[in-house]
Amino acid sequence: MIFKGLEVSVTGMLAERIRMDVVSSNLANVNSTKAENGQPYTRKVPVFEAVLDKESGLTKVRVKEIKKDTDTPFRMKYDPTNPEADKNGYVKLPNVEPMKEMVDMMTAIRSYEANLTAFNTHKDMLLKSLEILRV
DSSP states (O other): OTTHHHHHHHHHHHHHHHHHHHHHHHHHTTTOSOSBTTBOOOOEEEEEEEEEOTTTOOEEEEEEEEEEOOSSOOEEEEOTTSTTOOTTSEEEEOSOOHHHHHHHHHHHHHHHHHHHHHHHHHHHHHHHHHHHHHO
Protein backbone atom coordinates (compact mmCIF):
# COMPACT_ATOMS: atom_id res chain seq x y z
CA MET A 1 0.00 0.00 0.00
CA ILE A 2 2.79 2.45 0.78
CA PHE A 3 4.27 2.06 -2.70
CA LYS A 4 0.99 2.74 -4.56
CA GLY A 5 1.81 6.45 -4.86
CA LEU A 6 4.99 5.50 -6.69
CA GLU A 7 2.94 3.29 -9.02
CA VAL A 8 0.61 6.16 -9.90
CA SER A 9 3.57 8.35 -10.89
CA VAL A 10 5.15 5.51 -12.88
CA THR A 11 1.97 4.91 -14.87
CA GLY A 12 1.84 8.63 -15.65
CA MET A 13 5.46 8.60 -16.84
CA LEU A 14 4.84 5.53 -19.01
CA ALA A 15 1.80 7.15 -20.63
CA GLU A 16 3.73 10.35 -21.34
CA ARG A 17 6.63 8.37 -22.82
CA ILE A 18 4.21 6.72 -25.23
CA ARG A 19 2.80 10.16 -26.06
CA MET A 20 6.33 11.41 -26.83
CA ASP A 21 6.94 8.37 -29.07
CA VAL A 22 3.73 9.06 -31.00
CA VAL A 23 4.60 12.74 -31.44
CA SER A 24 8.10 11.75 -32.63
CA SER A 25 6.55 9.41 -35.18
CA ASN A 26 4.24 12.19 -36.39
CA LEU A 27 7.16 14.60 -36.79
CA ALA A 28 9.28 12.01 -38.57
CA ASN A 29 6.51 11.47 -41.12
CA VAL A 30 5.56 15.10 -41.74
CA ASN A 31 6.44 14.71 -45.45
CA SER A 32 5.52 11.05 -46.03
CA THR A 33 3.21 11.15 -49.02
CA LYS A 34 2.88 7.39 -49.52
CA ALA A 35 2.38 5.60 -46.22
CA GLU A 36 -0.46 3.11 -46.62
CA ASN A 37 -2.93 2.32 -49.36
CA GLY A 38 -1.40 5.09 -51.49
CA GLN A 39 -2.49 7.70 -48.94
CA PRO A 40 -0.21 10.06 -47.01
CA TYR A 41 0.75 9.34 -43.43
CA THR A 42 -2.14 10.01 -41.05
CA ARG A 43 -1.38 11.73 -37.76
CA LYS A 44 -1.69 9.50 -34.71
CA VAL A 45 -2.88 10.50 -31.24
CA PRO A 46 -2.80 8.54 -27.99
CA VAL A 47 -6.05 8.11 -26.07
CA PHE A 48 -5.60 8.02 -22.31
CA GLU A 49 -7.94 6.48 -19.78
CA ALA A 50 -8.12 6.55 -16.01
CA VAL A 51 -8.01 3.16 -14.31
CA LEU A 52 -9.25 2.82 -10.74
CA ASP A 53 -7.17 0.48 -8.58
CA LYS A 54 -9.89 -1.14 -6.46
CA GLU A 55 -7.41 -2.34 -3.85
CA SER A 56 -6.01 1.09 -2.99
CA GLY A 57 -8.70 3.40 -4.36
CA LEU A 58 -6.08 5.30 -6.40
CA THR A 59 -6.56 6.22 -10.02
CA LYS A 60 -3.82 5.34 -12.49
CA VAL A 61 -3.50 6.29 -16.13
CA ARG A 62 -2.84 4.16 -19.18
CA VAL A 63 -2.91 4.50 -22.93
CA LYS A 64 -6.15 2.93 -24.09
CA GLU A 65 -5.28 3.08 -27.79
CA ILE A 66 -3.34 4.98 -30.40
CA LYS A 67 -5.81 6.14 -33.01
CA LYS A 68 -5.52 7.92 -36.33
CA ASP A 69 -6.61 11.55 -36.51
CA THR A 70 -9.26 11.36 -39.21
CA ASP A 71 -10.85 14.69 -38.22
CA THR A 72 -8.00 16.83 -39.55
CA PRO A 73 -7.87 16.97 -43.36
CA PHE A 74 -4.73 16.28 -45.35
CA ARG A 75 -2.72 19.30 -46.41
CA MET A 76 -2.67 20.11 -50.12
CA LYS A 77 0.40 21.62 -51.77
CA TYR A 78 0.52 22.93 -55.31
CA ASP A 79 3.50 21.27 -57.01
CA PRO A 80 2.71 20.21 -60.59
CA THR A 81 6.28 18.93 -61.10
CA ASN A 82 5.92 16.35 -58.34
CA PRO A 83 5.27 12.85 -59.73
CA GLU A 84 2.68 12.29 -56.99
CA ALA A 85 0.65 15.35 -57.95
CA ASP A 86 -2.96 14.86 -59.02
CA LYS A 87 -4.35 16.07 -62.35
CA ASN A 88 -4.72 19.61 -60.93
CA GLY A 89 -1.08 19.71 -59.76
CA TYR A 90 -1.74 19.23 -56.03
CA VAL A 91 0.17 16.84 -53.80
CA LYS A 92 -1.65 15.43 -50.79
CA LEU A 93 0.52 15.76 -47.66
CA PRO A 94 0.04 14.31 -44.16
CA ASN A 95 -2.30 16.05 -41.73
CA VAL A 96 0.61 16.70 -39.37
CA GLU A 97 1.25 20.28 -38.24
CA PRO A 98 4.84 20.49 -36.92
CA MET A 99 4.08 23.44 -34.62
CA LYS A 100 1.17 21.60 -32.99
CA GLU A 101 3.31 18.49 -32.58
CA MET A 102 6.07 20.50 -30.90
CA VAL A 103 3.54 21.96 -28.45
CA ASP A 104 2.29 18.42 -27.74
CA MET A 105 5.89 17.29 -27.19
CA MET A 106 6.60 20.11 -24.73
CA THR A 107 3.37 19.34 -22.87
CA ALA A 108 4.29 15.65 -22.66
CA ILE A 109 7.77 16.51 -21.38
CA ARG A 110 6.35 18.82 -18.72
CA SER A 111 3.83 16.19 -17.63
CA TYR A 112 6.57 13.57 -17.49
CA GLU A 113 8.68 15.89 -15.33
CA ALA A 114 5.72 16.56 -13.01
CA ASN A 115 5.22 12.81 -12.55
CA LEU A 116 8.93 12.37 -11.92
CA THR A 117 8.86 15.11 -9.27
CA ALA A 118 5.87 13.46 -7.57
CA PHE A 119 7.68 10.11 -7.68
CA ASN A 120 10.84 11.57 -6.11
CA THR A 121 8.85 13.43 -3.45
CA HIS A 122 7.01 10.24 -2.48
CA LYS A 123 10.28 8.31 -2.42
CA ASP A 124 11.91 10.96 -0.18
CA MET A 125 8.94 10.82 2.21
CA LEU A 126 9.28 7.04 2.42
CA LEU A 127 13.01 7.35 3.15
CA LYS A 128 12.38 9.97 5.86
CA SER A 129 9.77 7.69 7.41
CA LEU A 130 12.31 4.87 7.55
CA GLU A 131 14.84 7.19 9.19
CA ILE A 132 12.28 8.20 11.84
CA LEU A 133 11.44 4.55 12.55
CA ARG A 134 15.13 3.67 12.89
CA VAL A 135 15.64 6.14 15.76
